[in-house]
Amino acid sequence: MEVDLLIVGAGPTGLFAAYYAGFRDLSVAVVDALPEPGGQVTAMYPEKLIFDVAGMPSVRGRDLVAGLVEQAGQYQPTYLLGRQARTLSTLDDGRLSVGLADGTTVVAGSMLVTAGIGEFRPRPLPAANGWHGRGVVHFVPQLDVHSGQDVVVVGGGDSAFDWALALHSIARSVTLVHRRATFRAHPGTVRKVRELGVPVITDAEVAELRGDQAVREVEISLKDGTRQVLPAQAVVAALGFIADLGPIESWGLELDHRHVLVDSTMRTSRERVFAAGDVAAYPGKVKLIATGFGEAATAVNNIAVTLDPSAHLFPGHSSDSG
DSSP states (O other): OEEEEEEEOOSHHHHHHHHHHHHTTOOEEEEESSSSTTHHHHHHOTTOEEOOSTTOSOEEHHHHHHHHHHHHHTTOOEEEETOOEEEEEEOTTSOEEEEETTSOEEEEEEEEEOOTTOEEEEOOOGGGTTOBTTTEESOOSOGGGGTTOEEEEEOSSHHHHHHHHHHTTTSSEEEEEOSSSSOSSOHHHHHHHHHTTOOEEOSEEEEEEEESSSEEEEEEEETTSOEEEEEOSEEEEOOOEEEEOGGGGGSOOOBSSSOEEOOTTOBOSSTTEEEOGGGEEOTTOOOOHHHHHHHHHHHHHHHHHHHOTTSOSSOOOHHHHO
């Protein structure tokens, strides 16, 4: 397969880059190890409301992804999903050759890495060993699955409080358990959860899960030595995740703590390779979906000039083209 631009990562930044590259008349392929587009949004919080996308007071994760796919679809990018990009080499003519896990080779004029946090796996809940698929989950792809259930959410970060907030009106009961008295979550979200009356048990850890074919109750151990048993047909273990860049680390890019260093054009240390979104790093970077959109446009415009030096860096406004 030969394309002008290969985008590695089908999250929001990669999907917007696919649209913008089409707008710049570039042929595009998008590769992602996940089986569906959307990256972390699809895998981790499709039902979560996102409030900091410009022009949208709020948008559900899955709806944002659907809109981005539709937007990119105007230019018919090729999706290579469920396939990991493993190897990167440079051909004699300067183009890039990328080998995928399934044996496919993609030859591209340039590459844009939009891999987010890279490959990720949830941090395990020790007491939940053997209970996955029997009531224990790390993410909530569909909220209505937990309708009428007693749900225990474990964790103190944004995801834990987001799930507690989202499930409050759907589940029969929601209780949040955290091993510390302080939280990593945004203070505004913590306040909303408390104002809704969701029980928040701090200085406590899940000691044991009990049930038969599925979870029926959770025993927690408090710092003062006491124990408490909660009814639960679902346990959301929102303890964060462990991430690494996988094969990207072997591509000869300058890295800083699992991030790819870029300049103001989003160019990496390797010729014809650019990066945007959460994976890209530079001084003063703010990790937001909105930031990734801007970085994608910056990267694609500079890629267009890299591929054709006679092209204009700024192609004009999309509204001018109809």
